[in-house]
Amino acid sequence: MPRITSARVIVTCPGRNFVTLKIETDQGVYGVGDATLNGRELAVASYLEDHVIPCLIGRDAHRIEDIWQYLYKGAYWRRGPVTMSAIAAVDMALWDIKGKVAGLPVYQLLGGAAREGCMVYGHANGSDVEETIERAHEYLEQGYKAVRLQSGVPGLAATYGVSGERFYYEPAKGSLPEETLWSTSKYMRHVPELFERGREALGWDIHLLHDVHHRLTPIEAGRLGKDLEPYRLFWLEDATPAENQAGFRLIRQHTTTPLAVGEIFNSVWDAKQLIEEQLIDYIRATVVHAGGITHLRRIAGLADLYQVRTGCHGATDLSPVSMAAALNFGLSVPNFGIQEYMRHSAETDEVFPHAYSLSNGLMHPGDKPGLGVDIDEALAAKYAYKRAYLPVNRLEDGTMFNW
Structure with missing residues (x-):
């Protein structure tokens, strides 16, 4: 069984900001997951780096369901876009690993x-x-x-x-x-x-x-x-x-x-x-x-x-x-x-x-095998994070409205 040995967050901006989680195992197999939350990217990056990654080291990468439940039920403050985007990044990366170990695309x-x-x-x-x-x-x-x-x-x-x-x-x-x-x-x-x-x-x-x-x-x-x-x-x-x-x-x-x-x-x-x-x-x-x-x-x-x-x-x-x-x-x-x-x-x-x-x-x-996608870390490093926001909306009389 592949054990998680390390994980890191990669923030890059090749035209827009993306947050990617890369999980590595003792078998030399790694997986990637997306953690991008539009306009709040660094919040998810911090959640992963400061709170999630330390809990992953040493775990069996094949136990996708158990790790999902650990990250969801183990957090008293459940749900919300930051938490769920972080969990999603871990989940995608683990499915990527499982597919690579099996030699099959994830859909199989x-x-x-x-x-x-x-x-x-x-x-x-x-x-x-x-x-x-x-x-x-x-x-x-x-x-x-x-x-x-x-x-x-x-x-x-x-x-x-x-x-x-x-x-x-x-x-x-x-x-x-x-x-x-x-x-x-x-x-x-x-x-x-x-x-x-x-x-x-x-x-x-x-x-x-x-x-x-x-x-x-x-x-x-x-x-x-x-x-x-x-x-x-x-x-x-x-x-x-x-x-x-x-x-x-x-x-x-x-x-x-x-x-x-x-x-x-x-x-x-x-x-x-x-x-x-x-x-x-x-x-x-x-x-x-x-x-x-x-x-x-x-x-x-x-x-x-x-x-x-x-x-x-x-x-x-x-x-x-x-x-x-x-x-x-x-x-x-x-x-x-x-x-x-x-x-x-x-x-x-x-x-x-x-x-x-x-x-x-x-x-x-x-x-x-896996998700069928990768990240070129050397190229990603050339595109530094740029703070960007989604617009806000007002009615014609100035009242704040839904965007």
Whole structure:
């Protein structure tokens, strides 16, 4: 059995900040895990270095479940994004080790492939409707089967999901948080026009998605979902803040548009009521913020009982380590729905060489033993950490609002 002999945290910024945990064993086998928490990266790095790593030394790296329970139940202050991201990094690294020792990709250890590949969606972002449609066509030309449409809203200087980049959106920037303005009424008038134009231009053979980013009340979300029903969205994401899970009951009463939520969830408890009452159609919890592969499988197992499918978060605030883990998970889980895929910068891909690939709208983790991803530590050291924040949001009258 491989014993853990050392572990270290690697913080690097090849275009954006990433936190990686590398666990080494006495058999010369090592594993890597992602611990990136967007805008709070160093909090997780400290949690790992000061509190978790000392507890790992000497343990049997194969005892993934026992170590997971030790780190979760052994901490009186449970859950939360910092704790669960740290546990996730350990969990990913241990699965990576187990796969390498077995000589198998992790998805084979999870029961094998349940499909040929994981359908992914790209982000079509534009300053106006026509630019969004143009970006969507570019994804169709690349073979994508699903595209998220986000467009600038007339009368608002900046809109969530819209940036100058063609194929990805990176909101974390600046030494202090950027402040943006929001108007629900302007947004509600605009979005149905976006999807009416989207269906006209893109047809009905492509899946269309949209992210509200927690900015509506339940009744507003119900109204928007109803307005969008003629355009048959694949999903409406994060329609309202989900701290009050019961709020989704009101949305369900008013629309049949499929609902997705959960990218900021940390555990199965954040999704329990939503799943058991069938208030959502897709659970978006991600491998890095929800305790790793071990805990994400539990969330998916509960969801499967209620015909809720997975739709894991996959923005650029997840390193290629998380993407590899998500694809191994998604390829094996029976109730997979879709995987978000935002391309990383060329610098990031060089720091994190990986085996996963994209073909005709489907991604595959590859068949290298373990997760199929690594970190070039010498190259990572060339990119020093740069403090960056997610934006904050205010209403037009200056009131602080959800971002």
